[in-house]
Amino acid sequence: MRKKTIFIILLALIFAFASNASAKTKLRFFYPVGVAGPLVKVINGMVDEFEKENPDIDVQPVYAGNYNQTMQKVQTAVLGGNPPDIAVVEISELFSLLQMDALIPLDQYIEQEGGQKFLDDYYKGFLGNAYGRDGKIYGFPFQRSTPILYWNKDMFRAAGDKLKAAGLDPDRPPKNWDELVAYAKVLTIREGNQTKQYGLIIPGGWNDWIFEAFSRQNRSQLIKEDGLTVTFNSPQNLEALNLWVKLMQDLKVCPVLRPWNITPDDFIGGVTAMMYYSTGGMAKIRKTAQFNWSAAFQPAGKQYGTPVGGGDFHIFKGIPKKNQDAAWKLAKFMTTPEMAAHWSIESGYVAVNKKSYDLKKMKEFLAKFPQMTVARDQLNYAYPKMMAVNYQLIRNAMTTNLDAALEGKKPPEKALADAHKLMEEAIKGK
Amino acid sequence: MEEKKYEVVIKIFVLQIAAIVMILPFVWLISTALKNPSEVFTENLTLLPETFRWANFVEIMDQAPFWLYMGNTIIVCVGILIIQLLLVIPAAYAFARLDFPGKDVIFLLFVIQIMLPLESIIIPNYLITKKLGLLNTRTGLILPFVASGFGTFMLRQTFKQIPQSLEDAALMDGAGHLRFIWHVLIPLSRPTIVTFSMISIATHWNDYFWPLIITDSDEVRTLTIGLGMFVQQESGSDWSLLMAATLFVCAPIIAFFLVTQKTFIKNFLTSGIKG
Known part of the structure; x- marks a missing residue:
């Protein structure tokens, strides 16, 4: 008899726990990690804070690889009828997600928060x-960057006399393309056939992104x-690509197709005096240079001019309304002044x-680390990054052709024309 | 045949150089894993870190539950291997030594499986796994790989080479299919089985994409996903941490190879003599 009572109590307890658990809204949150540092831990910490403020919501943060892998995980999950509730993907992927009919518009939520007035808080x-072709908003900014020019002040100073002789100021970076070439020339150090120090690195890998900046x-x-x-084949873009070819092939002041993720190490290791790179690399350079x-x-x-980069929040279709509401709460929480500053x-x-x-x-942080303000100030000259369906195909067309031109395997005119054609085909879905 | 002394010297010299070339990346890996981040890129190449920075390992453990991942990886790899062997050995036996209608066509289908890259069947696999309710489980990590076309192919070739007379003798002594497999085929094919096992474990130890796609929670995730957290696209990686994580991930598998290699080579030699 006693056994039976205990059994019943146990059973009741289990049910109580089960119903308790199901009353909580459970969110699956996919995110990529793009920069060095304990970011998985940082995200987990931010999510914990969110759960403390919202005890009825249970968030499972899921690390999903780099940007490409995160997109693949999201796509597979959506196609498999098992979409995440909220995910951060690379900003150019928006149109592909919309074509899959995977996202809900956020206009209604933003209206509730105060509409345009609320949006005005964000850059x-x-x-x-964030906007689809229908004018609705489908993304909300989270981990965002732009490319900037990093320069090694010590190397500039070491070459001070030579720079002055060339009519250049060793205490400031180049301000326009002509100066860029002039500085890079002086700062390149050769011994025989060996380059001891490059003036400049324009890295490969994501060179389509940097190229977009030159285009702008x-x-x-x-x-x-x-x-x-598609305007890839424009005369202005040809001019930009010719400049790159000049730097890499004719003047040899910039290595050809330096791998993207090695480039910060080149800068830190004193291989180059300047580099074009994402602001995302800054924390690492601060720690190690x-x-x-x-x-x-x-x-x-x-x-x-520059394009922006990075990843936005998206909220998915095919999940309960209360999950979507909770997902919006999470997106909003992660971008409050305090959280955005922390991130x-x-x-x-x-x-x-x-x-x-x-x-x-934030003010104290920037006082110690004023370089961080550059990316923010450059936002005054920022444009949206290009967006199109089949973005991964398009990127592939752009990078392979840019690479071919920079390696001297294709004339720049042909590289642009070839990429242009492939991009048009990718957009038409051929 | 006696080797001349200078021949031995040259041989050893060449082998030593080859050994250094092979070992150097590992030494570099270990050295970088113990360096301070600011020590990784310096003008002077240093093999030994100034101070051994064991904190790198503490830091990676702090960023991801690597021991948990290690346990999962071992369960998944061993699970895959055991079921693979249970399926592959009888299948290879059937293809090598039995006759049945449609044998060639079915075998062709098995071989085609070798050529299908995982990425091309990821959506159907995902759908099946979902239907079975196995998303985000270790079983879901094991199941798609248990029927190995490659293993079947490899073992079939080995089984075919075993002389018919042995089979006849076994039959005469009253052995059935299973007995013959257990007592004759498996002992004689041990080198192939060991080789296949090593390849299987190494392959699935390194699986990244499938675990990344179907798992969400730390409780079932594997080592490669933890390692992935240290490879960064946008900023470049923190090399000392990345190498510490790499060392942790590949140390068990290297140890495993070092241990099995001896039996592996021994088996090769003895089976050659008996042949």
């Missing part, structure tokens, strides 16, 4: 990639905002919330 440059600086772009009209360095706007062509300090990304920069802890 406009980062919202450009020359008042052109790669694909228009509609995601349909043992010389004076700084960051600057990318030199201007006809104007200053920026830990990761090196730009804080997406303008109010983050009014916080005391």
